[in-house]
Amino acid sequence: MPATSMGHCLTTLPSLRDALEVVSGKWKLLILVALATGHQRFRDIERSIPGISSKVLAKELKDLEQHQLIRRTVQEGPPVLVTYEVLPYADSLDPVIFALRDWGKNHRKKIMGPAVEA
Amino acid sequence: MPATSMGHCLTTLPSLRDALEVVSGKWKLLILVALATGHQRFRDIERSIPGISSKVLAKELKDLEQHQLIRRTVQEGPPVLVTYEVLPYADSLDPVIFALRDWGKNHRKKIMGPAVEA
């Protein structure tokens, strides 16, 4: 173990990889948060995440569905209505999301901080 | 707020984005863990992360250095010796790494679990 406070044990890497396969990438966690904050419709999600495109959103939603983190529901119409929602299992990602959010908040302060003071 | 337990406030998204810009992608966190577990040399890191290529490793190391998470040190030789180490600031990512690791561990169980049981 090196002189850092980390002390990750060697079994960290495989688990981390497993997680990263599901969750890494710019969009997946953002989409989950969007869903969790009440955006259930395709266009709605799209608008709530600036920068994402229909194409990527469609693909990411499919991935998330395959990983059992969200559910797609079609209410036959007319008009046909498609709804996305986070499944309970997705809540297990909360610690990840919170940790990232907190780190991001702090990191921004670290980077912008000095220039912004006084 | 929807009927999930998440209840992310609206300011989650920007912070999450900030974090994801620094940390998302398949390799960065794995590299940090590799460094933290005692792999300090380029080849050493490369070998400790199966699947990564020299090219990507070189690029990721540059990124991490720019983000002030690691330091590259050249000890003039001969032989010239290049060493990478995590900076103390990188420890602030521990909660993220732990959360992901734990989730990954659990997710694997969820996916493999049923098939593996007795």
Next chain:
DNA sequence: TATCTTTGCTTACTAAAAGTGAGCAGCTAC
């Protein structure tokens, strides 16, 4: 002395992924 290996990369090349802009069928609103 020759050659083989290791180190820390870089360079071409290819494959995959992400981003861009348009569009489309089905419906509603005016």
Next chain:
DNA sequence: GTAGCTGCTCACTTTTAGTAAGCAAAGATA
């Protein structure tokens, strides 16, 4: 009727990732 919204998809370009090879400097092996 024509303009708009919805949930996408398609064709295309750009960016990123991955693959294989190689290279200079040094050390070890023979």
